[in-house]
Amino acid sequence: MDDATQQDARNxxxxxxxxxxxxxxITHYGYDKTTVDDIAREAGISKGAIYLHFKSKVALFxxxxxxxxxxxxxxxxxxxxxxPQGGTIFSIFGHSLSIxxxxxxxxxxxxxxxxxxxxxxxxxxxNTMQEQTFAYGVEFVEQMQAxxxxxxxxxxxxxxxxxxxxxxxVLTVDDAIEITDxxxxxxxxxxxxxxxxxxxxxxxxxxxxxxxxxMRLIEFGREIIRQRQASRAQ
Amino acid sequence: MDDATQQDARNxxxxxxxxxxxxxxITHYGYDKTTVDDIAREAGISKGAIYLHFKSKVALFxxxxxxxxxxxxxxxxxxxxxxPQGGTIFSIFGHSLSIxxxxxxxxxxxxxxxxxxxxxxxxxxxNTMQEQTFAYGVEFVEQMQAxxxxxxxxxxxxxxxxxxxxxxxVLTVDDAIEITDxxxxxxxxxxxxxxxxxxxxxxxxxxxxxxxxxMRLIEFGREIIRQRQASRAQ
DNA sequence: GTTTGACCAAATTAGGTATTTCAGTCAATT
DNA sequence: AATTGACTGAAATACCTAATTTGGTCAAAC
Numbered sequence: 001m002d003d004a005t006q007q008d009a010r011n012x013x014x015x016x017x018x019x020x021x022x023x024x025x026i027t028h029y030g031y032d033k034t035t036v037d038d039i040a041r042e043a044g045i046s047k048g049a050i051y052l053h054f055k056s057k058v059a060l061f062x063x064x065x066x067x068x069x070x071x072x073x074x075x076x077x078x079x080x081x082x083x084p085q086g087g088t089i090f091s092i093f094g095h096s097l098s099i100x101x102x103x104x105x106x107x108x109x110x111x112x113x114x115x116x117x118x119x120x121x122x123x124x125x126x127n128t129m130q131e132q133t134f135a136y137g138v139e140f141v142e143q144m145q146a147x148x149x150x151x152x153x154x155x156x157x158x159x160x161x162x163x164x165x166x167x168x169x170v171l172t173v174d175d176a177i178e179i180t181d182x183x184x185x186x187x188x189x190x191x192x193x194x195x196x197x198x199x200x201x202x203x204x205x206x207x208x209x210x211x212x213x214x215m216r217l218i219e220f221g222r223e224i225i226r227q228r229q230a231s232r233a234q
Numbered sequence: 235m236d237d238a239t240q241q242d243a244r245n246x247x248x249x250x251x252x253x254x255x256x257x258x259x260i261t262h263y264g265y266d267k268t269t270v271d272d273i274a275r276e277a278g279i280s281k282g283a284i285y286l287h288f289k290s291k292v293a294l295f296x297x298x299x300x301x302x303x304x305x306x307x308x309x310x311x312x313x314x315x316x317x318p319q320g321g322t323i324f325s326i327f328g329h330s331l332s333i334x335x336x337x338x339x340x341x342x343x344x345x346x347x348x349x350x351x352x353x354x355x356x357x358x359x360x361n362t363m364q365e366q367t368f369a370y371g372v373e374f375v376e377q378m379q380a381x382x383x384x385x386x387x388x389x390x391x392x393x394x395x396x397x398x399x400x401x402x403x404v405l406t407v408d409d410a411i412e413i414t415d416x417x418x419x420x421x422x423x424x425x426x427x428x429x430x431x432x433x434x435x436x437x438x439x440x441x442x443x444x445x446x447x448x449m450r451l452i453e454f455g456r457e458i459i460r461q462r463q464a465s466r467a468q
Numbered sequence: 469g470t471t472t473g474a475c476c477a478a479a480t481t482a483g484g485t486a487t488t489t490c491a492g493t494c495a496a497t498t
Numbered sequence: 499a500a501t502t503g504a505c506t507g508a509a510a511t512a513c514c515t516a517a518t519t520t521g522g523t524c525a526a527a528c
Binding site: 469470471472473474475476477478479480481482483484485486487488489490491492493494495496497498 | 499500501502503504505506507508509510511512513514515516517518519520521522523524525526527528
């Protein structure tokens, strides 16, 4: 390993340390209350050094979101592939529920949680947020229906709305409604997967074409991740 | 009709006018921004007259919630009884979704919408809100399971959580997530009912015992309404 | 007997100023 | 060359006081 490469590795390592620090502080105190100085101290470096890696506080936050979002996507694919009953779009939905629930930053982003996003709540557009959070829009549902992964006799905009509502609801009810002893998210996800499968899986079981479409979907997801990582490395 | 009765009728008529005025203004401008004077003017009477009917602004609001909540319960029972496919707990859930979505005040109460509740957000406890909004808690689900109206092989606290999340999500997603051309709530409710029925109805179709339990549930609801109206009339 | 609206105290808001905080820079240090 | 932290201007916050609003009352009007 030559000097330049070693230098590079140390650089990325420190960048990750900065992002780790930012993640801890922001998810705990919120974006507004977390100062660049706080992040630097938590990462064990000076404030100036932060600016050797990120051109602004917002840029740092965006980099953090990208990192978390890629990690989540990778973990999601991993879990779906590992799940013996995982070969459906509904299992993707369910596993993503679990993972989102466990990721305070992306959960806050998806649910537009002002307590954590602070001022960013206004400045980041709804679209930006959803791009990073794998929304289930109408177009997506239509594609799934066309690919034979979802029942085609259900109005796609109704189904898309229902999936969004379900996801948003599971991630946010307990903020608004008093829930005595909330069940573990994994248990909820499992029931959700079963429910969606019973209700919206195409009649007649898994077709070979369906499985292929599912694998194309996974591959497509991986491709997106690769592209984003490449464009970030420039 | 003697004088006293006529007087009484005029009195209730005016009380309803006040509540109508309050409903319009509060759902439009929020509780804080709506003054007692505003309500009086909208109802075409003086501020003093308001206090002949309600001892305070909060008492007026509480009376409004009770009225709306009773009306909603009556309409719900009506719709469920009118629906040819209405004889299940899931149709109650679905119809209540539609009716809640169409009732800005109770929707705001259930979703704890600060924009409408204003200061009341803090002063009204979570429990009070839910009492008036027909929550689907664990105990309720357990009762439904015991009565044979819901599958018994599903963890009641998971199911209760899921139902709450679904309801909360459907009523609030569009506040947080960009939804292009949201479908009509009736269409969503229909799909929700079908989904819940496929997923959580007991195996083996509607039993006679199930139907009886359902009718007991309806009768129980009516009884609650009667009691509340009686206690209000004193 | 009813209903009104002027009236009051309490609370909220407006407006303005002093103080502090903080993102971002860069000369000095290592 | 890499890193630091004192420094700066802009922005947010705290603080104060004056002005306004508003829930609730009650003597006067109807």
